[in-house]
Amino acid sequence: MYDYARHLAMEFLKGDHFTSWSLIQQQIDDGMSSYFIFDYVLRDAMFYIGHMWENNEIGVADEHLATSICDYVLTRYSFDRHPLTNREKRAMFFCVEGEEHYLGAKMASSLFQEAGWDVKYLGPNLPLEYAIFNAKKWRPDVIGLSITLPLHLPKLKDYVYSLEHLPHRPKVIVGSRLIEKYDFTPFISNQTVLAKEVTDIEPFIEQYLMKVIE
Known part of the structure; x- marks a missing residue:
C-alpha cells in the first residue's frame, strides 16, 4: 500500500478535514492524476480503514467518521476540477439496492x-424500479453500478439485464472490488464493462475524449 494512503487514513480517523485536504492538495501539486489519487490514495486509505475495522482496531463509529471525511475530500476535489465544456454525453451512477458503500x-x-x-x-441503495424510471426519463449513454458485498451479487443480473435492454440501449459499467474474487459471468452480458478500480474506466473515457477532439 502507498504509505501516503496510510497517513491519510489516520487523518480521516481523527476527523481532521483540514489536514486530510492538505494531503490531497499535495498530491495535486505533485502532478498526480485523478485516477492515481482516487485509486492509490483515497481508495487505499479506506481499504486500510476497512482492514482496521475487520481486525477490531476501530469501531463502526470510527469507520463512519472516516467515510464522512473521505466524502468531504472527494466532493471538494471534484468541485475544484475544471471539466470540458462539451456536454453531449450523459452518465448516471448509483449503488444497487442494499449497497451503502458509495x-x-x-x-x-x-x-x-x-x-x-x-x-x-x-x-x-437505489432500487431497480427507480433506476429504470430515471434512466428512461433522462436517457443516459452510460449507467454505472457499484456493488461491494457478495450478498448483493444475485440482484445484479436483474439490474444489468433491465438497464441494458432499455429502448436507448445504454452501456452498463459494473464497478466492484469483488471482480478479482468472484465470477461475474452469470450476472452480466458480453456487453457489460467491468471495473475493479476506477483506473479501469480510463480507456473508456479516453476513447470518448478522442472523439470529442476529432
Whole structure:
C-alpha cells in the first residue's frame, strides 16, 4: 500500500478535514492524476480503514467518521476540477439496492464529469424500479453500478439485464472490488464493462475524449 494512503487514513480517523485536504492538495501539486489519487490514495486509505475495522482496531463509529471525511475530500476535489465544456454525453451512477458503500460510484461519476460528461450521481441503495424510471426519463449513454458485498451479487443480473435492454440501449459499467474474487459471468452480458478500480474506466473515457477532439 502507498504509505501516503496510510497517513491519510489516520487523518480521516481523527476527523481532521483540514489536514486530510492538505494531503490531497499535495498530491495535486505533485502532478498526480485523478485516477492515481482516487485509486492509490483515497481508495487505499479506506481499504486500510476497512482492514482496521475487520481486525477490531476501530469501531463502526470510527469507520463512519472516516467515510464522512473521505466524502468531504472527494466532493471538494471534484468541485475544484475544471471539466470540458462539451456536454453531449450523459452518465448516471448509483449503488444497487442494499449497497451503502458509495465512494467508488462517486469517484467514477467525478471522473466522467471531469472528462466533460453530463453526470447524475444517484447515491447508494437505489432500487431497480427507480433506476429504470430515471434512466428512461433522462436517457443516459452510460449507467454505472457499484456493488461491494457478495450478498448483493444475485440482484445484479436483474439490474444489468433491465438497464441494458432499455429502448436507448445504454452501456452498463459494473464497478466492484469483488471482480478479482468472484465470477461475474452469470450476472452480466458480453456487453457489460467491468471495473475493479476506477483506473479501469480510463480507456473508456479516453476513447470518448478522442472523439470529442476529432
